[in-house]
Amino acid sequence: MIKTEGKVIVVTSGKGGVGKTTSSAAISAELARRGHKTVVIDFDIGLRNLDLIMGCERRVIYDFVNVIQGDANLSQALIKDKREENLYILPASQTRDKDALTKEGVEAILSALRKDFTFIVCDSPAGIEKGALMSLYFADEAIIVTNPEVSSVRDSDRIIGVLNSRSYKAEHNQEIKKHLLLTRYAPQRVKRGEMLSVEDVQEILAIPLLGIIPESTSVLNASNNGTPVTLLDIQSDAKAAYQRAVDSLLGIEQKETRNGWTNKLMDLFRSPA
């Protein structure tokens, strides 16, 4: 059997605090839960946080930079998730030296990971500095995490420009497949005209929609406990929304979930069996 190479997906936004790490953790965990061997990499050198969101902060021994500098090999640095057997985490370094992230080093690690994993999810740091550029440079696909808010939408547009001009694919006349993930969405506020609607944001950014994650209390609860939203025991709106986003990422036809309002409506009309 011919083994195909893994896909590199960057989770990026430009702006900080919009939900990149939350989304990276939730999407990676959901991909793994469905049986796809997945690794999620923290590119935020100096300010690592993915380990906390994934709940493995006490198991970090070696990190990304250790591997680049040859102080550890990849298998020593990868942390295997205790909940999902197909899920691995590569933590960021706490070193303040951002130059530790070299293009050659990142390329070597990503090509090694492509051989072993189906999905390689790169959690980008905020900004458009070195760490962010390195996290997107080798990407096949990009998830642009955006809040329905002016500064976030503007920064997302900037990042789309960077993806289109300063990535490996762009430099080789290919295109990175881009997906919009709208997070912290409040439909009630949209209805009142207080918040940009998904259509507004799509019209401005002009990229296909991957999913809409509603503003949800379960996100903070999940991070408090170091559990990716998609691995929560309880059902929540955010968990269901991330699951639909992963359906879409995998190209699975969207079907209304049991929680969908149309189904609730349908239930009212459905005759008892």
Next chain:
Amino acid sequence: MITKTLKNLLKFKNKPSAKNAKERLQIVVSHQRLDDSQDTDFLPKLRHELVMVISKYIKIDADQVNVQLQKEGSCSVLELNIVLPSTH
């Protein structure tokens, strides 16, 4: 104070803030994209091609051709400076 609150309420009624956000974003994003596309990487090539074209009609020294792109606010100026060799 009451009038101020009333005014705010009226303003709010006239134009929902999301609509304002969208309009402001559309403007800022279009400028941003223009800036991105105005990457000055093409200047050396433009300069070279200009020298080629002008050389067909006038004998010029390639070193005496100066091409500059200057941006001042929303206005961009492409400045072309060619020093013709003295005829003597």
